[in-house]
Amino acid sequence: MNLKSLSLPELEAALAPAQPSATAVRKVFAGVFAHARPTVDAVALAPQVPRRVADLLRAQAEMPSLKVVERRQAEDGFVKYLFESPLGGRIEAVRIPIFEEKYVVCVSSQVGCALACDFCMTGKLGFQRNLQTWEILDQVMQVRAEADRRVGGVVFMGMGEPLLNYKETIRAAQILSHPAGFSISGTAITFSTAGHVPAIRRYTKEGHPFRLAFSVTSAIPEKRAKVLPIEKTHPLPELIQAIREYSEARRERAMIAYVAIQGFNLEREDAEALKAAFEGIPIKVDLIDVTDPTGKYLPPTAEELSAFRDHLQILKAPIARRYSGGKEIGAACGTLAASQYGGTVLPTPAASPRQA
Helix, strand or coil, X not given: CEHHHCCHHHHHHHCHHHCCCHHHHHHHHHHHCCCCCCCHHHHHCCCCCCHHHHHHHHHHCECCCCEEEEEEECCCCCEEEEEECCCCCEEEEEEEEECCXXXXXXXXXXXXXXXXXXXXXXXXXXXXXXXXXXXXHHHHHHHHHHCCCCEEEEEECCCCCHHHHHHHHHHHHHHHHCCCCCCCCHHHEEEEECCCHHHHHHHHHHXXXXXXXXXXXXXXXXXXXXXXXXXXXXXXXHHHHHHHHHHHHHCCCEEEEEEECCCCXXXXXXXXXXXXXXXXXXXXXXXXXXXXXXXXXXXCCHHHHHHHHHHHHHHCCCEEEECCCCHHHCCCCCCCCCCCCCCEECCCCCCCXXXX
């Protein structure tokens, strides 16, 4: 049994041959996630874990880890982790500083991505495979182990489309939000989706506490199709209806991610298309400057973005500009591609007494 991949009910079932109490199961679960005990033996030695449970763990359990290839820090404090998995492939996570208060970790959910969004470097890698739950969680665990402040949020906005790895990402989020797991508020966990409508509808029906962010980028279908090929599979009207259902079920504004591209999607007609598409749906819009290392797409000028924000006032909705940091190390939105350039390579931290 892989202890890093089991939800609490799954762990209870796996430990059933040892007839553990509910307290013992919870202690094992907390030992893995809340207390980050690094080995099976360390978990087995946790207080209130009976010997029969400890024996079963030592005989059948495993706790694999990702290998840290390197960590690079940008001038703005963003740190990108490049990991190598024993299951194959390299993935990246980003530690995002939120003022002096906390970190948010941006995690990957797949090796590569099948959606091939035209401004995204991950999409140019193609799709290799889905990550397992433990590979997702270990990104957070390794970032947390080095952090000098608490990890207060997780965003599934790294490599891959999380809703195309539905089972593993939902399980990971459930463990992240469990009080005996990482104890991160469900509302501080966000999945970003390019618009896989069947998965969005499933998510809404299941009623998870986590949030979705919808990558729209243009409400003009012809424009959207140029940069987001998923538009051809799940057209905008279908996506808008799924967003409406999501917003109504949760009774909250839907978060619309809008990648701002110079000379492409920042005219008055683009704002009017957004208004028409989302008529009657409460939304909030996050504007994100495109970051394209190839130079095909350029971020907006200050004047262009200011004018577009003025155009967006017709929405009568909150408008924010999301800071996309870590550009010089390939950590900005859309640039994760298992690259190694820029910034400062951080030294390997000394092992803690628990890890030594």
